[in-house]
Amino acid sequence: MARAAFEPVFPFLHPWAFNTTFCLFALFCAVRRKAVLPALGYVLSPFLLGCLFLIIVQGFFAPHSPSLGMPPLPSFKLGFVTGYDTMDLIASLFFSAGIWSMVSDRYQGHPRNIFRATLTGGMVGMILLAVIYLGLAFVASKYANELQAVPHERIMSRLALLTLGPSWGLVASLAVVLACLTTVISLMMTISTTIKGPSYVLLNVAIAAITLAMLGLGFDTIMHLIHTMVSFCYPIIILLVIVNLARKKILLAN
Numbered sequence: 351m352a353r354a355a356f357e358p359v360f361p362f363l364h365p366w367a368f369n370t371t372f373c374l375f376a377l378f379c380a381v382r383r384k385a386v387l388p389a390l391g392y393v394l395s396p397f398l399l400g401c402l403f404l405i406i407v408q409g410f411f412a413p414h415s416p417s418l419g420m421p422p423l424p425s426f427k428l429g430f431v432t433g434y435d436t437m438d439l440i441a442s443l444f445f446s447a448g449i450w451s452m453v454s455d456r457y458q459g460h461p462r463n464i465f466r467a468t469l470t471g472g473m474v475g476m477i478l479l480a481v482i483y484l485g486l487a488f489v490a491s492k493y494a495n496e497l498q499a500v501p502h503e504r505i506m507s508r509l510a511l512l513t514l515g516p517s518w519g520l521v522a523s524l525a526v527v528l529a530c531l532t533t534v535i536s537l538m539m540t541i542s543t544t545i546k547g548p549s550y551v552l553l554n555v556a557i558a559a560i561t562l563a564m565l566g567l568g569f570d571t572i573m574h575l576i577h578t579m580v581s582f583c584y585p586i587i588i589l590l591v592i593v594n595l596a597r598k599k600i601l602l603a604n
Contacts, residue, residue, distance in 0.1 A: 375531070376534045376535050376538060380558075394528050401522045402486070402522075402525070404514065405510055405514060406482070406485035408513040409493070409509070410488070414491075414492050429487070431581070434577065434584045435576055437576070437580060440583075443587075443591075445540055446472075449468065453468055486509070490509055493509060503569040507522075507526055510522035538558070
């Protein structure tokens with residue numbers, strides 16, 4: 351997806367050159383996390399959110415596309431199951447462990463402040479994620495005919511060009527690249543911090559190498575593998591999350 355979004359800017363760039371540069375830059379940022387974390391939180395994330403909201407607001411006023419004839423229930427089911435492929439829940443499990451550790455270090459000896467900070471951050475993140483997904487789904491439905499034949503990895507960059515035009519669309523496409531980059535960096539840092547054993551740098555090198563190897567398979571092959579795994583794992587993970595929350599509530603009540 352990142353390469354597809356970057357392609358309009360540098361169409362001559364070879365896929366392997368982009369993939370290698372992307373992974374090396376992500377590795378560098380993950381290793382230099384103390385310098386990168388402030389940029390992720392205060393610069394890149396707000397810029398990304400701004401671009402996404404710009405796409406949603408601009409697309410909101412676009413004329414509605416004619417219906418493609420798909421009934422509501424199958425459409426909802428397809429969207430629900432395809433949503434597994436975003437793997438947001440799996441990523442949030444890793445992110446939450448790292449965030450909890452950082453918040454705990456900041457508010458040592460103040461469990462109430464730890465709970466309040468994590469609950470507030472979680473609620474804000476949940477609301478923003480819901481608004482963005484619902485907004486993008488609504489805007490994409492307005493451009494359904496234009497997006498119907500577009501490959502999956504190019505839908506986001508194509509939607510940016512349709513809603514914002516060539517100039518701002520390229521800016522939004524770069525924001526998509528940054529979104530992929532920040533997600534990879536954050537996951538590398540979180541996984542390397544969570545897993546105990548190998549050194550932090552060595553673990554990040556291994557993750558970058560595996561990522562680069564997987565990128566060679568192509569987007570469709572990767573998504574097919576992911577969908578097969580998450581279709582089996584996701585219901586189990588959702589159930590485990592619900593059971594764990596219920597268990598915590600029962601323990602607190604007693």
